[in-house]
Amino acid sequence: MSSGFQLRVSKYLxxxxxxxxxxxxxxxxxxxxxxxxxxxxxxxxxxxSSNTFRxxxxxPGQYLIEAIMPSGDIISQQAxxxxxxxxxxxxxAEQTAHEWHSWHNLTGxxxxxxxxxxxPQIKGIKNYKVDLIRDPRPELRxxxxxxxxxxxxxxxxxxxxxxxxxxxxxxxxAGTADHPVASDKRTQLHSFRMNYHGPTEESPRWxxxxxxxxxxxxxxxxxxxxxxxxxxPAELLVTxxxxxxxxxxxxxxxxxxxTVLAYLANGSLQSALRIASHNSALxxxxxxxxxxxxxxxxxxxxxxxxxxxxKDDWHHWISNLRRYFQWLPDGCIQFxxxxxxQGPLEDSRAEVRLALFEAFDRGLPYxxxxxxxxxxxxxxxxxxxxxxxxxxxxxxRVSWRADMSNLFTNVNL
Amino acid sequence: MSLGSDMSLLxxxxxxxxxxxxxxxxxxxxxxxxxxRNAPNQQLYFIDACRSSSDRLIDSLQYAGRxxxxxxxxxxxxxxxxxxxxxxxxxxxKKNEVSFFTxxxxxxxxxxxxxxxxxxxxxxxxxxxxxxxYEVKRAFGGAKPKQVPPTDTLTTFEIHRLRNDPEVxxxxxxxxxxxxxxxxxxxxxxxxxxxxxxxxxxxxSITLSAGSYDFRAQFSGGIVRQPKSNSINIRxxxxxVIIDI
Numbered sequence: 001m002s003s004g005f006q007l008r009v010s011k012y013l014x015x016x017x018x019x020x021x022x023x024x025x026x027x028x029x030x031x032x033x034x035x036x037x038x039x040x041x042x043x044x045x046x047x048x049s050s051n052t053f054r055x056x057x058x059x060p061g062q063y064l065i066e067a068i069m070p071s072g073d074i075i076s077q078q079a080x081x082x083x084x085x086x087x088x089x090x091x092x093a094e095q096t097a098h099e100w101h102s103w104h105n106l107t108g109x110x111x112x113x114x115x116x117x118x119x120p121q122i123k124g125i126k127n128y129k130v131d132l133i134r135d136p137r138p139e140l141r142x143x144x145x146x147x148x149x150x151x152x153x154x155x156x157x158x159x160x161x162x163x164x165x166x167x168x169x170x171x172x173x174a175g176t177a178d179h180p181v182a183s184d185k186r187t188q189l190h191s192f193r194m195n196y197h198g199p200t201e202e203s204p205r206w207x208x209x210x211x212x213x214x215x216x217x218x219x220x221x222x223x224x225x226x227x228x229x230x231x232x233p234a235e236l237l238v239t240x241x242x243x244x245x246x247x248x249x250x251x252x253x254x255x256x257x258x259t260v261l262a263y264l265a266n267g268s269l270q271s272a273l274r275i276a277s278h279n280s281a282l283x284x285x286x287x288x289x290x291x292x293x294x295x296x297x298x299x300x301x302x303x304x305x306x307x308x309x310x311k312d313d314w315h316h317w318i319s320n321l322r323r324y325f326q327w328l329p330d331g332c333i334q335f336x337x338x339x340x341x342q343g344p345l346e347d348s349r350a351e352v353r354l355a356l357f358e359a360f361d362r363g364l365p366y367x368x369x370x371x372x373x374x375x376x377x378x379x380x381x382x383x384x385x386x387x388x389x390x391x392x393x394x395x396x397r398v399s400w401r402a403d404m405s406n407l408f409t410n411v412n413l
Numbered sequence: 414m415s416l417g418s419d420m421s422l423l424x425x426x427x428x429x430x431x432x433x434x435x436x437x438x439x440x441x442x443x444x445x446x447x448x449x450r451n452a453p454n455q456q457l458y459f460i461d462a463c464r465s466s467s468d469r470l471i472d473s474l475q476y477a478g479r480x481x482x483x484x485x486x487x488x489x490x491x492x493x494x495x496x497x498x499x500x501x502x503x504x505x506x507k508k509n510e511v512s513f514f515t516x517x518x519x520x521x522x523x524x525x526x527x528x529x530x531x532x533x534x535x536x537x538x539x540x541x542x543x544x545x546x547y548e549v550k551r552a553f554g555g556a557k558p559k560q561v562p563p564t565d566t567l568t569t570f571e572i573h574r575l576r577n578d579p580e581v582x583x584x585x586x587x588x589x590x591x592x593x594x595x596x597x598x599x600x601x602x603x604x605x606x607x608x609x610x611x612x613x614x615x616x617x618s619i620t621l622s623a624g625s626y627d628f629r630a631q632f633s634g635g636i637v638r639q640p641k642s643n644s645i646n647i648r649x650x651x652x653x654v655i656i657d658i
Contacts (some may be wrong), residue, residue: 026528028646028648030625030646035529035532038530040528040530062646064646064648066650068543072543072546072547072550073547073550074543074547074650074651076652076653078642078645078646266546267542267567268539268542268543268546268567269567270539270567270569304567304568305567305568305569306568307491307568308454308487308488308489308490308491309488340488340489341488341489342488343488344450344486344487344488345450345484346486371418372418375418375442376418376442376446379442379443379446380446380450380484393475396417396418396419396475399417399418399419400416400417400418400419401417402417402418404417404418
C-alpha cells in the first residue's frame, strides 16, 4: 500500500500559485536504518489553493522536511508517514507587510512582516520618478551601425561635466512616466507588461530610468516575458533608504521560472537548475523558444553549473540562442563561455573572440551575469589583442557603475 | 575596494607608497580569472572584507593592483567564491570577535553546512553556501533583506569530511514568543539533561550535536509544555523548536 506526504509551502502570492516549479525541499528519514529513504532536492509547490500539493512517495516512518527558500530562509517540520496514508504537510512561509510584497519576499528582496514592522519609525519618503523608455535611442537598442554606440553613450554619461539629472528623452523618443501600482513609506512597486505580439526573433527593447535627488539608475527591462503562451508581468520594486539611495529588484510572476530566477539572483545555482530541469522546463524553453529571455536564464544556469571539459546535449541550445535572437547579447556571451569551459582558450580563441565582439555589438546584456562574463571574457583575450582591449575599456567603464548584485543589468548614471 | 565587476584586495602595506598605492593591492578579478586557467581544477575563494566603493579604480585607469599569476593552458576551473558582503558595503562583526562571515564559514565547516547522503557527514560548496546565507542573515538580525551577494559560478563539490557529528544551531521558542519571559527551557538527550535556560525575554539559542533530543518549557506552578513531537531530531542546517503554549 502506498504512503507518503502531500507537500507544499503555504504562501500567498497575489493569487498566483506556483504549482509545479516551486522551491527545493529535502526530506530526511529520521530512523538511521531507513536513511536510504531520504529524498533530497525535491521540488515542491508554493501557493494556497487546495490542490497545490506535491505527492512524495515515502515508506512509513518519521521524517524531517526542510524547505530552502530562494531568500535563504529555511522552513522545517517533523512529521510521520503512516502506512497507507497521505498526510498533507503545509510548510508555513513568513507573511509580508503587504500582499504586494509577497513575490519580492519570496526572492529575498523585501523582509517579512515581523522584520518590516520591527523597523525603527522612519519618515515616509515620497515616491521617486520612474520612466519607462518605450522606444530607446538606436544606440541603446544595440541596432545602430556604430556597434560601440551603447557603450560610448553610457560611458560618457559618467564623470565630471555630465549634467544631472538626465532627462528620459535623452535616451529615447518617448519617455513615459510610469506610476507605481502600490507604495508605502519605504517601497514602491511598478508592474510592466508590454503587450508585444510580434515575433520573438525581433523583440524590441525597453529600459526604465529611476530618478532620485541623489542618483539615477538605468535598468534593463526583462520584457516581454512569455510563459504558457501569454505575457506575464515583470515587477520592479524600488526600496528607498533614508540617505536617498535606492535598491531595485525585479520579479517575474512566471509559474515555471519565477522561483528559478529568484534562486539564480541569490546565487543558489544548483537549486535554480534543479527546478528549471523539473518537468523538462529547461528543455521546453530551448525547444519552443517562446521565451528567449527565460532561455537566456537557463543558459546561464547550465554554464554556471558546468564542469570543465563536460560534453552535453544542451550545448547546441546555446548556439541556437545566439543564432536566432540577434537582439539578445547574452546568447553570444554564453557561447563564448561555453567554449572557454570546454577547453583551453587557445583551442577556440577565434570563436570566443568573435562571439564576444558580437555580444559587444548587440549592446548591454540583459543579465548582470552577462556583463560580468563579457568583462572577464574580453580580459582573457589578453592585452596583446588591441581590438579586445579597446572594447574592454568601454565595457569596464559601464560595469563599474553596474549593481552586480542585481539579476538584470542596472547601471548607476 | 570594489567597483562594479572589479575588485582590489588591499594588503596591509596599502598606502605606503603615495604615488602608487595600488602596488600594495591585488587585482582580485584578474587574479581569480587567471587562476581559473591554472590547476587545480577546483578552487575555493572566501573574501571576508569590506567592499567599499572607490573611484580610485577609475582614477588608476583600470589598474586594480598586482597580478601575481598568468593565464595558464587549462580549461576553466570551478571557482566558487563567497563574499562577506555586497559590493559597495561594509562587512560586520562584534568587537573582539571574528566577523559574522568568518563565524558562518567556521560553523558551516563544523557541520552546519553538512549533509549525510551516504551516511558520512560531508560539507559541499552548495550546502556551505546555504549555511552561510542562513547564518549571516541570522547574525544581522534581518537588518537587511539581502546581505550575501550571489556568486557567478557554484558547481557542487565536496570540501570537508567531518570526523564527528555536526554541530547544529538550534532556536527554542514558545508560541507566542511573549511566553519566553516566563518559561524555563530544558533540553535532554536519552533522559540526561544537556542544557537549561532560565526565563528570559528572548528565544533560546543553543548549539547541539546532530541527534534526537527532548525539549520542554517549565512554568511556575509546575506547568510543563512540550513540542508537538516527543523527540526532536536535530540536523544541519539549523532547527527551530516551537513549544505551543
